Amino acid sequence: MQGNRSKGDATTALFFVMPTMILVCVLVFFPIVKAFIDSLYKSSLILPQPVFMGLGNYGKVLKSEIFWQVLWHSFVWTLVVIFFQFLLGLGSAFLLNRDFPGRNIIRGLIILPWIIPGVIAGMLWNLLYDPQLGMLNRFLYDLNIIQRYVTWLADEKLALFAVIFVAIWKGFPFSALMYMAALQGVNQELLDAATIDGAGRWGQFYYVIVPQISPVIRITLLLTAIWTFNYFEIIYIMTNGGPGNATHIFPTYIYNVSFRQFRFGLASTYAIITFVILLVFSLMYMRELDKRELLD
């Protein structure tokens, strides 16, 4: 009976799972393999026939200055963004955890930046950052923080942090949502017991709340790191990697190399390198899910 059942299972499963797996193979694995093959060729608009390079593209990329710049920007961009999204997300989750009149409306409003399209967020902040027309300069000038209007997005030193700020603003509501859900699940009895044992607010936070929500924190950090690393729109819209290459991260740089310069071979090389970097994060995320038995 048992054997019969799992045999029936296997046949049904085969039919049920097949469409998804075919899609994944055709649309994901095949393109990745093709990208790898393309990365072995030199190609451009003036080269009608791509030239086989072996791993030559990889050597060229690793020796180029721009690769290390883009890697560094991607690194700073991802770390700073997820760190502040974590702080702001956890902070607002705590602020909005206890019930008060109007809480639901405020919670809904706080989600706003996250649900608007990245294009709109980018353009909106382009307006706010505008040296002449933007509100940011006016505020800071009126408050005497700056002495003359700053060109936020045209300054090589400031531009990366200007776009980072927007990414934090746009993405922190997701972390807030996750931490709110996690705080709802914190065991109230344990909190009460800690209070009886004389724990103050920080004691409660450190010994009772943090251990209970730390799996959600880990998962959220990994997920936001992966998304941020891959995030394309904000930078594409706001600076398109400029001034110079000061704000290029992998997705925007690769997009430019392929769809502006049409050097698909080189772009594929970068894409494969990005893929390998992200694989590390992805495997960590998977291990986290596995530990929580979410895969069973």
Add this chain to the structure above:
Amino acid sequence: MRLHRWRSNDYIRFFLILLLLFFVLFPFFYMVSTALKTEPDQFRSPPVLFPQTPTAANFRQALEPKFIRYCINSFIVTISTTLIVISVSIFSSYAFSRLRFRGRKFLLKIIILTQLFPLIIIIIPIYMIFTKVGLVNTYLSLIIAYLAFTVPVGVWILRGFFKGIPYNLEESAMVDGATPLQAFLLIVLPLARQGISATAVYIFIFTWQEFMFALTFLSGEKMRTLHVGILDFIRQYGVNWGGLMAASTLITIPVFVLFLILQRQFISGLTQGSIKG
């Protein structure tokens, strides 16, 4: 004593919430304000907070026929994608949540992996293939490209909902002689209605938002989706801020209202995939 301490805490909390709201909402206020400004007001420097003489002219620009067309394009692509994703992933996610077969966990890991890898890596080869077969600038090209990453997301979220339905219901149906397929169609599917709609909402918003593929695959004047189309307000001699902000306001309001109505479904779709099993 204790009462007093709580009060001062409440003041701090109140102040912090106000600060948070200002940080989040000020850009939106300025978006609407700019949308209502006349042209001279838009180009005042230093800028003014409020429109001096509010005007609806910008909104008329944002409602030009070509933008309506962009909006329809977005709907065509998003709705088709959502329908296909749901019908494909219903069966696969059921198999992953219920049936025992060899390689289940391995395939599940692949499903997750495909949600995480950089999309920039598949856009280049897919674009080259679509150019060769002449698919670029058709709705179909974008829909196919979207399936690459929405189907795995759909399978993963739906699987969580199916797991929440008690197994003994189907079991007793099968004891009574139903085949697994019948048990699935007649018992499980009706019970999973809410989960299916939550997943559909999530996929819809996910697709509606997408920019990079839409920018690349539908570049033709008539084919653009809404979020690519609003870049028309960026002109050679500068940005038409009033029109752009009016369009942004018109896009944001329905998204926000929809979100408020479907908040529960959306959040359950979201947390289903990452926190719960």
